Amino acid sequence: MQSLCEAVGAVYHTRQHNDHAKAGNVNAALPSLNGDLIVILDADHVPTRDFLKNTAGFFLADPGCAMVQTPHSFINPDPVEKNLNIFHDSPAEAELFQRYIQAGLDSWDASFFVGSAAVIRRSLLQEIGGIQTETLTEDVETAMKLHSLGYRSVFLDRSQVLGLQPETVTSLISQRVRWAQGAIQILQMKNPLFAKGLSIAQRLTYITSFSYWLFPxxxxxxxxxxxxxxxxxxxxxxxxxxxxxxxxxxxxxxxxxxxxxxxxxxxxxxxxxxxxxxxxxxxxxxxxxxxxxxxxxxxxxxxxxxxxxxxxxxxxxxxxxxxxxxxxxxxxxxxxxxxxxxxxxxxxxxxxxxxxxxxxxxxxxxxxxxxRRQHRENYRVPAPAGMKVDLELLNGSVLRLPALDLSMGGVGFSRNAWPAGAGQLASVIRAVHLVDEERSIRSDAIPVKSIDGIGDRFGVQFAYVDQQQLQIVVRFLYGHSNQVTALLAARRRRLGFLAAYAYFLVKTGAGLWYWGRFLYQRGRESYLLRNLRQRRRYDMGKAVRRSRRYL
Known part of the structure; x- marks a missing residue:
């Protein structure tokens, strides 16, 4: 990481201990910063290239603006979406909070910092002593402190960051329990009803936001x-x-x-x-x-x-x-x-x-x-509109096909788009070029490591030679916030009441079938293993008896 920072001109900052976790890291770096604005991102969050272009203007328009928060969007399914198999054909779980609740809070000047995908004015953050550290939800605590001093926040309803969600049930519970504990800590230690400087609307919105976590x-x-x-x-x-x-x-x-x-x-x-x-x-x-x-x-x-x-x-x-x-x-x-x-x-x-x-x-x-098992190291996202793939063939010709999906590991396209008579896929493709027809961009050649196919989809795995090729894929994957917006919009749709219940029953029924198969396979494996152990004990006993007979 330090070498990467040196290569791109960033400052690598570390400290001897890990007190207060991420909040402590930010506060330790604050004295060495001199920029007007601070962008805070989690380690697994990747912003689009137009992130600052879309957020910095709020600070110029309003000197009292302390923070601009943008939605969190995710590239992978959480355990509920994965194990129920609802990731691709139902709305994202975070959308209700990100798109509706935060936007509603913003109308009362009460939208709050949620730890990442945000821009904060450095001078105002230093005025309150940095990120607050008394509770587990240091982000909301910091926003409430800024609001109590009369500074304003903005929620920009435009998804510009893609991150990762917890992959296992226990990880999800651990994350949500931490949020809940932090909310209860604030209610008890810094009750918004009695905090100085908050407006009536801000007191009520903070109370309702925190008290929700008593839902268990x-x-x-x-x-x-x-x-x-x-x-x-x-x-x-x-x-x-x-x-x-x-x-x-x-x-x-x-x-x-x-x-x-x-x-x-x-x-x-x-x-x-x-x-x-x-x-x-x-x-x-x-x-x-x-x-x-x-x-x-x-x-x-x-x-x-x-x-x-x-x-x-x-x-x-x-x-x-x-x-x-x-x-x-x-x-x-x-x-x-x-x-x-x-x-x-x-x-x-x-x-x-x-x-x-x-x-x-x-x-x-x-x-x-x-x-359910998850082998994927790089998560695929649907290819942006207008994205194509130029396949560079061994005979020197180039074949342009529409891209189906893209990840840091490779790109997918339809088998049906492969023309008859062009030869076997695995034997004729040498390299690929990523093409954005809407913005008239064509990447340099990226070597192909391997090709695999399932059903009507073929996937080309990249064989990166240098860092520049990796940057090319990052630009196509996270190039513009319109791509993230389109990714989320594709999952949004209204489903009638009865249809929604039917959808959930079908998904639950399929999950029960998966449970049955799992229990059957595990029982069969246990049965075979038990028989194998019994057979080994029988063979060992037989060998001992035979050796005694010879003795």
Whole structure:
């Protein structure tokens, strides 16, 4: 890293200890900086080339502007998206916060720093003593401090940074628990309701943003309340069917309609429920300890770029299986009570429907608990519009084909686009040129290392010779924010209420089939291994008996 910094003219700054993690690193470097603005990026975040062009102007227009925050966008699936196989055909989970909540906060001058993909005015950051370090969410704490002094923030709703999400369930939970603990620390140690300098709107928005992270307790009540009636007869909803149809059903229907109308393009039914349930059991325990002792806690960096070479069951599955068992048992007992106690049917109608919805949520959560293997080192993204690939053939001719996708490791194109009579792919391609027809850009030749194909797609793997060739691919992959915007827009679409539920049920069903195959294969491997061990013991015993006979 130090050699790379020297090569590109950057200053490599280090220190003897790692106190306060990233916040401490930034604060240690502050005295040696002299620029007006500071760009803060996580190690796994890559900005587009027009990042500063799109953000710096806000500071020129407003001397009181302390910070410009841009959305976080991701190139890889998180464990929920990967294990449920919903990454490519459903909206990104972060879109609701990045596109709607932050934009709403910005209208009240309350959008906050989220740790990366942001530009901060150096003089104002130094005025407050650097990045704040009293809580685990040092980014939000810093934004609240700047807001309390009357400085303003801007949220620019334009995705200009691509990063990595956690690859495993435990990594995801670790990341979200840290965010939740930091939010609770701020509520207890620096309560926005009583912080000096904040406007009423800022106090309310900060309180609602932080209090959201108490959701594990609401989620546990929501998941277990129907079981209290179905298993123990504890009345949780004392109403007749007519009363529910008059009062309850319209409320839920209005909620679904409103949610779909406001943010249906980026959040479908059941998505939030599954994400919350994945986190709830372990987060509830950690949050309780934070509520009791909100003081200093260690900052654990979220693992990124993990490679999973085999399927395995997450360690978080144990506690989720308890919830699954309780809800499944409740449904069975509820059906039994429907026939044995007909007088309870008005209450059973509501609780059984509620429990059925909980069963769908917990089943999808159990699907997520089976970690699917992930071999890919470089994640593919759909090729930008207008991008082509010039294939340089061994006979000297050049064949131009539309690119399907691109990664740091190679480029993909359609087998159907390969003309008949051009020869075998693997034997005639020598090098590739990346072409952007919209901007009239054609790269130098990049040698080909290997070619592979699956179905109708062929992939060419790059064999980089020097750093310049690597930079060429980076420019095509992260060249312009329009590419990132198009990548996210391709996943946004509105899906009707019933269609969204059907989509989730299909994905959950496919996940259960994957679970079944996994358990069958593991059971078969265990059976074969047990037989092999028994055979070895038998052969060893037979050999011992034979040797004794000779002796």
């Amino acid at each position: 307790y609401a989620r546990m009540i929501n998941m277990l309340a129907p079981s209290m009636f179905l298993l123990f007869g504890v009345m949780i909803y004392n109403a007749t069917i007519d009363q529910y149809l008059i009062y309850g059903a319209p409320y839920f229907l209005a909620t679904w309609i409103y949610s779909d109308f406001v943010y249906g393009q980026v959040r479908w039914p059941l998505t939030s429920d599954v994400y919350e349930m994945v986190q709830t059991p372990l987060a509830a325990i950690m949050l309780f300890s934070t509520l009791l002792r909100p003081g200093k806690r260690p900052f654990n960096v979220t693992p990124k770029g993990e490679q999973l070479d085999h399927d395995f069951i997450s360690s978080a599955a144990k506690v989720q299986s308890v919830f699954f068992g309780i809800i499944l048992l409740s449904l069975v007992i509820g059906i039994w009570r429907w026939y044995v106690h007909p007088g309870e049917r008005p209450q059973l109608v509501f609780t059984l429907l509620w429990e059925l919805l909980n069963f769908i949520i917990i089943t999808a959560t159990m699907v997520v608990m089976l970690e």
